[in-house]
Amino acid sequence: MSEDTLSIGQVAKRIGCKTETIHYYEKIQLIPRPPRTEGGHRVFSSPYIKQLNFVLRARELGFSILQIRELLTFMEEPAHCCAEVKQLATQHQQNIQQKIADLECLQQALQTMINQCGGSKTDIKDCPIIDALNKEHAYKS
Amino acid sequence: MSEDTLSIGQVAKRIGCKTETIHYYEKIQLIPRPPRTEGGHRVFSSPYIKQLNFVLRARELGFSILQIRELLTFMEEPAHCCAEVKQLATQHQQNIQQKIADLECLQQALQTMINQCGGSKTDIKDCPIIDALNKEHAYKS
DNA sequence: ATAGAACCTGTAGTTACTAGAGGTTCAAGG
DNA sequence: CCTTGAACCTCTAGTAACTACAGGTTCTAT
Numbered sequence: 001m002s003e004d005t006l007s008i009g010q011v012a013k014r015i016g017c018k019t020e021t022i023h024y025y026e027k028i029q030l031i032p033r034p035p036r037t038e039g040g041h042r043v044f045s046s047p048y049i050k051q052l053n054f055v056l057r058a059r060e061l062g063f064s065i066l067q068i069r070e071l072l073t074f075m076e077e078p079a080h081c082c083a084e085v086k087q088l089a090t091q092h093q094q095n096i097q098q099k100i101a102d103l104e105c106l107q108q109a110l111q112t113m114i115n116q117c118g119g120s121k122t123d124i125k126d127c128p129i130i131d132a133l134n135k136e137h138a139y140k141s
Numbered sequence: 142m143s144e145d146t147l148s149i150g151q152v153a154k155r156i157g158c159k160t161e162t163i164h165y166y167e168k169i170q171l172i173p174r175p176p177r178t179e180g181g182h183r184v185f186s187s188p189y190i191k192q193l194n195f196v197l198r199a200r201e202l203g204f205s206i207l208q209i210r211e212l213l214t215f216m217e218e219p220a221h222c223c224a225e226v227k228q229l230a231t232q233h234q235q236n237i238q239q240k241i242a243d244l245e246c247l248q249q250a251l252q253t254m255i256n257q258c259g260g261s262k263t264d265i266k267d268c269p270i271i272d273a274l275n276k277e278h279a280y281k282s
Numbered sequence: 283a284t285a286g287a288a289c290c291t292g293t294a295g296t297t298a299c300t301a302g303a304g305g306t307t308c309a310a311g312g
Numbered sequence: 313c314c315t316t317g318a319a320c321c322t323c324t325a326g327t328a329a330c331t332a333c334a335g336g337t338t339c340t341a342t
Contacts, residue, residue: 007339009288019289024330039338041289050275057274062247065329071274075265082268086260089270093251100244103237106203110234119227124216127223129230133198133212134191148308150319160320165299180307182320206298 006044015053022052030055030065030072063092147185156194163193171196171206171213204233 012019022042025031034048044052058068067088074084116128124130153160166172175189185193192213199209208229215225257269265271 007288018331020331021329023291028329036290037338039289040291041338054274057276059329061250061274062244071271075271082258082265082270083260085265085268085270086255086258089251089255089258093248093255096244096248096251100241100248103241103244107234107237107241109202110230110237114227114230114234117223117227117230119224124223124226127226129223129226130212130216133195133202135198148319159300161300162298164322169298177321178307180320181322182307200298 004045006049008042008044011044011049011052015049015056017056025052025055028065030068061092062096067092145186147190149183149185152185152190152193156190156197158197166193166196169206171209202233203237208233 006014008019008022012022022031026033031051032048034042034044037043054072055068058071059065063071070088071085074082074088113129113132116132147155149160149163153163163172167174172192173189175183175185178184195213196209199212200206204212211229212226215223215229254270254273257273
């Protein structure tokens, strides 16, 4: 491919995703449709690559596709100040905090179960893990 | 409904899920198909309720449906000792540990981004959060 | 010129449900 | 006994965010 442009496979390799993911983002219009060669192959120039990179980094940070759409809207309308961006990021961070807390609680419950189990009983009817799972509420969030 | 048996709605309320979830578990054969009334309504007696409860507790603890199928198989075959159960639980716990570690790393990255942002700039082009997302790798697991 | 890697579009599958449509049955009150 | 409305039935489609094919075309290097 000519200088400054990349094929979809090259882009995928560079930014670290699969070509199918790029297809998908284009289909759902999360990224603009890039121009094509005569034969119909996608041609990615710098702005296309940059936007795709942005989307992927945001995904890596756990933003949902809906949230990314919002971020992109904020970026397109210069009227918006970055307070909105910060708000979205903060909201997202709080969700993650909550998720961590939930997982830690769950992890603790599992640990207790595992500790109680010697793991060598021959009869599964006495397995403390199975017992624990049969209780009314094994874990409450 | 007669004594010792419950309708699907009563079961759902008692163990804390939706009736649709019970329908779903029956459809994918995670629980056995309960007997019906003349008119076709499900009739849940104690063993049916117990197995459903087991499944729900395991789901609450984050076991996947595939893992629950394995647990149920272990329980059906008395030849298995509970070492297998313990192994599955331990594996699951390690996955959760990893997930917590990932989320904490991600949470840190977000915190850094948020800290750098005053949140009051009028021009979004200078927003440090957007800047960070445009970087090559915002976060690596 | 040709081989084969890379690309194309489009559809279906994944996980664990949830929501809805359109119809039937059950239980309580009159 | 009859009616009413809540609860139930089955079946299909939708959700998130991709992934995996199938069946065909184009590009690139020799």
